[in-house]
Amino acid sequence: MTVTRPPAGMLSVLDRPNSYIGKTVPRPNLDRLLQGRGQYVSDLELPRMAHVVFLRSPYAHAKIVAIDADVAKRMSGVISIVTGRELEAVITPWVGVLSHLKGLKSAPQHAIAVDRACWQGEAVAAIVATSRAAAEDAMEHISVDYEELEAVTDMRTALDPATHVIHPSLGDNLAFERTLNAGDVDHALLGSEVVEADFVFGRHTGVTLEPRAVVADWSAAEGRLTIYQGTQAPHMVQNIAALHLGLREAQVRVICKDVGGSFGIKVHIYADEMATYALSKLLRRPIKFVADRVESFNTDIHARDHRCRGRIGVRPDGTITAFEIDDLTGIGPYSMYPRTSAIEANQVVNLVGGPYLTPNYRARARVVFQNKNVMCQYRAVGHPIACSVTEGLVDLAAARIGMDPVEIRRRNLIADDAYPCASPSGMKFEQLSHHASLAKLLQMMDYDALRAEQAALRAKNVHRGIGIASFIEVTNPSAAFYGVGGAKISSQDGVAVRLDAQGSVICQTSITEQGQGSESLTAQIVGSVLGVSMDRVRVTLGDTDNTPYGGGTWASRGAGIGGEAALQAAKALRQNILDVAAAILQSTPAELDIVTNSIINAGDGAPRMELNELARIVYFRPDTLPPGIQPELMATRHFVPRQYPFAFTNGIQASWLEIDTDTGFVTLLKHWVVEDCGTIINPQLVDEQIRGGVVQGLGAALFEKCIYDERGQLTNANMADYLVPMSGEMPDIDIGHVVSPTRESELGAKGAGEAGTAGAAAAVANAVNDALRPFGTKITEIPLTPQVILTALGRI
């Protein structure tokens, strides 16, 4: 498809009377959800449905010598107990690699462990019973004879020759390594001050309100598997389920209604979900699996467990001369399927230094196996690491040369008129707005006044800090992300729009909704472009039988890609409607328009005919239409970005906080974000996406961490000990925008869903160091717990 944008100053297809674009309109699904009428898989009941509970390995690494389920099998309510070996008959194992991540290796992973469990929490047997409680009762009576094996837990020693190799067939514990060398780092560092630091990140996880949930229903009569699942990517699930169950894709239907949060957690294929599909086929009845909270902590993907050594070169005038990183991450025993666990480290390499001018950049990233839960893509994949390292280094460099953190950024951020351009890692930027964003941020936060306040309070022994973090964000991914590596994960999306017999619109889209507003943005775009009021637009999502084929919602792609498909489909339908209207009204399409559900004269706005009247004629009295007219009141369009692999966005965040140096407690006082996601479809949805994302980043900064002991036991797998950020600790978050639409689409929207998460932790870490500057401490570890701060201050 070729896309043209009108030259500046001309009205676009979006600038129409009664347009919903750029307006805060309530989301169409709000009343339904607030009145408790959501349809979550967790609540789904089907006739003859059984429940599965997984017996999970208590060891991080153990040989499964024998499983004795005789007593459990005879317990009341138990339907079947199935081991990995038995399930192998119905489902094949998989290997989570992609060909464009050169050298990435992993071992075959089974739906249920066969012979060996590789992390604490890996499923070892399935108990299927008439209720979850009955299955849990039976589970207590299964005895497994384990032989504990040496567990690899510390990523720093995973590659040592003395360390046990988790998968002997792979030769070592190195899953993936990437190096990059751009410009001339050594030369650049020669004449520079060099500052170096080790950045340490806590492993964390998504903690969705509704845990992972699936009901799989194999109908032997139809030879068809229906999967009800809270997923971000229904067509991907269809493809993978079919592939490993030996079915054609047409034999698998994936239905995804309401999803209680996902944050990237629900875009993967989990072993226990695969086991649930297989169990349904094996036992020929609907099977339900809903992870409980403890299972969620032990098996929902983790992320962000990185240790990254960073170096920056800076000249006395503030010029940043080079960035260098050496990143290490431990991903658990398998690379996750099918998106792999190398993407996060790969993104870190891609993104470090991204906002800045220097062409000199050297990086190494190593991804190692461990006997811990698997890590994979979670909201803002790799961005928080890259941003924390980059922005932490920039602040350290500024401190070294005695320059204000704002000034060093002003001198080094890529100029707003320098686009298009590329980063040293080869990322192509179409149009970013770092300087405009910085200027807006300073104005919003009244930077100079805040600095004065900080100085005044310091004299009173009150320690406040300001932290700033610029960032870039990958959105609207093309096939470059997964498709080129061989994954059957679509990067294009489709939307079908049709006018019904009363002039309302039904719209099917392949993007999905997990609370971010996909349904709303689709209705807003379709309503605006067609000239139909939003209450007459019905959006259907999440059903592989009933929507066009597409990728779903992840990597901040819903609005930019699915939204453009909606726009083009609505344009096509509009044209079709005007053609029919012209025939009925003996006019020409160019002389007519559709506004607020009616055909009007484009020239004087005079009403000519209501849409429902047009629909009545088309559907019930086609005999009255002029000969040769065959109305098509349905149109379908697809879209995928082709020119740029990703639509990069940018933004900047700032944090203002206070530290009690006696106790180590941090109080967040205020947070600001300026971001540029191009065209804004619904300001409220965008702002709330950013706020929610910021809160996740603040959780990383201060609270969240999966704590493993040296034997690979996750020791805080519950909501009391794993601290998610809560409203009581959150500051007000002010949001501003700069708008640089992408020219790859007529809509001009880029993604906004991950921007908040990308930079929040970096801003907080910089603010903490700023507050503690008088004490000469430097902390480059998150979460910034009171224990960490008091230790750095030498108080304990």
Place this chain on the structure above:
Amino acid sequence: MKAVAFAYARATSVVNALELLAAHGDKAKVLSGGQSLMPAMNLRLLSPDILIDIGGLAELRGIAVRGDVLVVGALTRHVDLLGSPEIALHAPLLRDAVAHVAHPAIRNRGTIGGSLAHADPASELPACVLALDATIVVRGPAGERRIAATEFFKGIYETALSPDELLVAVEVPVAGQGTAFFFQEYARRHGDYAIVGLAACAVVAASSFSDLRLGFFAVGDRPVLAAAAGKLINASVTPALLAEATAALADELDPQEDQQATAAMRRHLAAALLRRCAAALLARPELEKGATR
């Protein structure tokens, strides 16, 4: 996370509850607000055969003043402590403390009897009853027993209650002239169990303490009435004396290490709380900084 199947009995009177307890012994558990018991059962950490629900027993409800004693029924919910005028007047420490207990949904159900019987060493209310020099009233097959709060807490989740006894009320001496209270805790998030906390009750006269009871919590296997308070009673509180008291406190406490804090950090925070407490109660902000640093 489903509880093992259990039987359920709703007690019709305290006597009936005691009969049920006698019949089922340690296979039974009393169900009060359920805010500690039910999570433990869902995690299968506890699997009683039978729950004896005391929720309907009007005799265990209510807050009343009898002479110079404030009687708080075991079924008094956290939310009632927050709103009660009697508590505000006679034992405001309980009100201040309970604001830090969990969140509204939990405070709407959790009870003072349940909290004390549960005896979580990081709980607020057990430390308060120590500081307030309260008496715990229990009933068993042999009748009523009155146990001083200082004798009630025996260890992590352990109390002087035996399995066939019911905690029925807490008696708190009514606050007298010059009585002042201090409550503060350090928790990672509002509503979390504290890393370290202090519930204090003092009698302040002529800028010094004529009495001082310091109930520390989350510093050991049970709430601790700190002996270090003795150093500050009837003395002129100087930064040096306060430093002596905090040093004594550090020696006296035997805190555990967990994911939130090492023992050293708990001692450090307890000392900070003691300084803040003295500074606040004596209205001398300069004491807060201490002589240590």
